Amino acid sequence: MFTVNKKLVVCLLASAGFYSTHIQAENVLSCDNENTAITATTTHLTDNNNGTITDPETGLIWKKCSEGQTWSGAGNNCSSGAAADFTWQAALQRAQEVNDGIVGENFSETDWRLPNIKELASIAELRCSDPAINNTVFPETLSAWFWSSSPYAPNAFFARGVSFSNVFDGARVKSNINRVRLVRSGQ
Numbered sequence: 001m002f003t004v005n006k007k008l009v010v011c012l013l014a015s016a017g018f019y020s021t022h023i024q025a026e027n028v029l030s031c032d033n034e035n036t037a038i039t040a041t042t043t044h045l046t047d048n049n050n051g052t053i054t055d056p057e058t059g060l061i062w063k064k065c066s067e068g069q070t071w072s073g074a075g076n077n078c079s080s081g082a083a084a085d086f087t088w089q090a091a092l093q094r095a096q097e098v099n100d101g102i103v104g105e106n107f108s109e110t111d112w113r114l115p116n117i118k119e120l121a122s123i124a125e126l127r128c129s130d131p132a133i134n135n136t137v138f139p140e141t142l143s144a145w146f147w148s149s150s151p152y153a154p155n156a157f158f159a160r161g162v163s164f165s166n167v168f169d170g171a172r173v174k175s176n177i178n179r180v181r182l183v184r185s186g187q
Contacts, residue, residue, distance in 0.1 A: 030134060030135040030136040031125065031127060031128035031129075031134070031135060032128065032129075032130055032131065032135065033128060033129045033130050034127055034128055035127055035128075035129070041124070041125055041126050041127065042123060042124075042125045042133075042134040042137060043134070044056060044057060045062075045123070045134070045137045047064070047076070047136075047137060048061075049073075049076055050073075050107060051063065051064050051065065051071035051073070051105060051107055052064060052107055053137055053138070054186065055122070055123075058119070058122065058186075059185060059186035060115075060119060060122075060183050060184070060185060060186060061109075061183065061184050061185075061186050062123065062138075062181060062182075062183050063105070063107075063112070063181060063182045063183070064076075064078060064137070064138060064139070065078035065081075065105075065138075065140070065181075066078070066083035066084075066140075066141060066142070066146075066179050066180065066181050067083070067084050067086070067091075067094055067098075067104055067179070067180040067181070067182065068081050068082055068083045068084030068104075068179075069081045069082065069083055069140060070105065071105060077139045077140065078138075078139050078140040078141075079139075079140060083140075083141075083142055083144070083179050084179070084180070085177035085178065085179065086147065086177060086178065086179070086180050087174060087175050087176065087177055088147055088159040088172075088174035088175075088176075088178075089174060091114055091147040091178070091180045092114055092149065094180055094182075095112050095113050095114050095180075095182055098112050098182060099111065099112055109184055111184045111185065112182040112183070112184050113149065113182065113183060113184065114147060114148060114149035114180065114182065114183075115148055115149065115181070115182075115183040116148055116149050116150045117148040117150040117160040117161075117162070117169060119148070119183055120146060120148045120161070120162045120169075120181075121162050121167075121169050123137075123138065123181075124162060124164065124167045125167075126167055129143075129165065129166055129167075130143045130165050130166075131143040131144075131164045131165060132163075132164050132165060132166060132167040133164050138181075141164060141181075142164070142179065143163075143164055143165035144163070144164060144165065144178065144179045145161045145162070145163050145164075145172060145176075145178040145179065146161055146162055146163075146164060146178055146179045146180060146181055147159060147161045147172075147178045147179070147180055148160050148161055148162065152171035155171070157173055157174055157175075158171040158172060158173055158174060159171065159172065159174050160172075161178055
């Protein structure tokens with residue numbers, strides 16, 4: 001049943017434009033829990049070895065670490081610090097504070113933002129679970145909900161996010177606390 005559900009998710013995400021079949025051999029997929037019956041979706045991402053990840057298909061540049069974690073150049077990992085919790089409004093504010101150089105790492109860029117729901121779902125690794133993300137590309141990511149910038153249209157008290165425990169996208173009350181990964185548009 002687990003495989004059937006994952007295949008259904010792949011089909012649904014593919015039809016919604018969230019799924020990519022482009023794969024580059026130089027990147028390795030690493031999962032805590034891997035379902036080999038599903039094609040890897042994030043092996044095309046490029047590690048820039050500077051705390052950022054580039055998606056050559058979308059041009060987006062992602063922070064390798066969740067907010068609260070610190071990138072280590074020596075190990076090219078996110079082993080310092082702990083992923084922080086944010087309400088939706090605090091998540092939006094965090095992006096501005098990173099851009100202003102007040103908190104976190106901005107890597108000399110000032111256009112970091114919360115990803116929209118489609119962008120955030122694009123980094124979920126359908127072949128992995130708990131966490132549903134490529135650990136080689138995004139190390140030390142927890143199986144947790146992450147906020148998107150997308151509000152939930154039917155109810156102003158909710159915003160959309162993605163659960164990286166099982167690749168579930170849904171709406172959460174804006175006062176809930178979730179994790180944050182920032183993104184910026186490429187050059």
